[in-house]
Amino acid sequence: MTDRPPQYELYAIRYATRDARRADHFIGGDPHDGPMPMDYFLWVAIGAEKTVVIDTGFTKEVAAQRKRTFLRDPIEVLPQLGVAPAEVSDVVITHMHYDHAGNLERFPKACFHIQEKEVQFATGRYMRYHNISHSFEPDDVCDLVRLNFKARVAMYDSPADLAPGIRLHPAGGHSLGLQFVSVYTARGWVVLASDVSHFYENMEAGRPFRTAVHIGEMMEGFDALYRVAPSPQHIVPGHDPLVMSRYPAARPDLEGIAVSLHASPH
Numbered sequence: 001m002t003d004r005p006p007q008y009e010l011y012a013i014r015y016a017t018r019d020a021r022r023a024d025h026f027i028g029g030d031p032h033d034g035p036m037p038m039d040y041f042l043w044v045a046i047g048a049e050k051t052v053v054i055d056t057g058f059t060k061e062v063a064a065q066r067k068r069t070f071l072r073d074p075i076e077v078l079p080q081l082g083v084a085p086a087e088v089s090d091v092v093i094t095h096m097h098y099d100h101a102g103n104l105e106r107f108p109k110a111c112f113h114i115q116e117k118e119v120q121f122a123t124g125r126y127m128r129y130h131n132i133s134h135s136f137e138p139d140d141v142c143d144l145v146r147l148n149f150k151a152r153v154a155m156y157d158s159p160a161d162l163a164p165g166i167r168l169h170p171a172g173g174h175s176l177g178l179q180f181v182s183v184y185t186a187r188g189w190v191v192l193a194s195d196v197s198h199f200y201e202n203m204e205a206g207r208p209f210r211t212a213v214h215i216g217e218m219m220e221g222f223d224a225l226y227r228v229a230p231s232p233q234h235i236v237p238g239h240d241p242l243v244m245s246r247y248p249a250a251r252p253d254l255e256g257i258a259v260s261l262h263a264s265p266h
């Protein structure tokens with residue numbers, strides 16, 4: 001008897017970027033300040049039985065408001081990987097920050113998988129404080145609430161298998177109900193850290209990103225990534241431009257747009 005789950009192809013799609021400095025990315029700033037740009041991604045796991053989209057990016061309009069460089073509509077890249085957004089049955093929302101939870105209406109048949117704590121956080125009492133609420137778009141939060149009234153949101157309060165080979169792991173801190181996702185691939189379990197670690201350096205140096213609600217939980221989040229991943233090479237940070245250079249392009253024509261995370265990094 002084997003309990004090996006089905007294998008997925010796993011891709012990161014880069015859809016936006018911004019110029020930033022090292023001091024922008026670490027609590028307490030950084031004594032060696034210099035440029036440290038940030039990329040924006042969503043991810044898709046494609047299996048024989050099931051396709052799961054992980055996070056949904058933001059829109060061109062939100063990019064303009066927030067002065068992010070919008071490279072491409074991330075949802076429009078999915079068909080280039082053989083995925084029809086209108087047919088996707090399952091979408092994981094790692095957390096409700098604007099850069100992870102826009103475009104929900106572009107998945108008209110999907111169930112959205114999220115931690116219950118994140119929904120409570122995004123609709124709860126702390127949103128009166130700009131320091132916390134500025135990472136959220138109220139329209140995204142309202143969209144999710146409406147979807148819940150249509151029975152299209154699945155909420156979790158502990159680690160869970162969305163499907164064989166797709167596992168959800170709550171790891172709050174950056175946002176109270178943040179979760180990361182592990183996906184079974186040809187090279188074993190690959191861990192999509194999302195914002196548990198924005199950059200490789202956050203987890204490697206044990207230095208949390210500046211947007212923080214609970215620093216202790218952020219530190220425990222780094223531990224959880226290393227515990228779940230078969231090796232550090234199996235962890236994919238949520239915003240690091242290095243992801244695009246460490247992994248091979250999904251196809252030659254998707255160079256700079258999508259990379260294969262089921263392939264080994266170099």
Ligand SMILES: [Zn+2]
Pocket residue numbers: 095097174175195
């Ligand atoms: Zn975030």
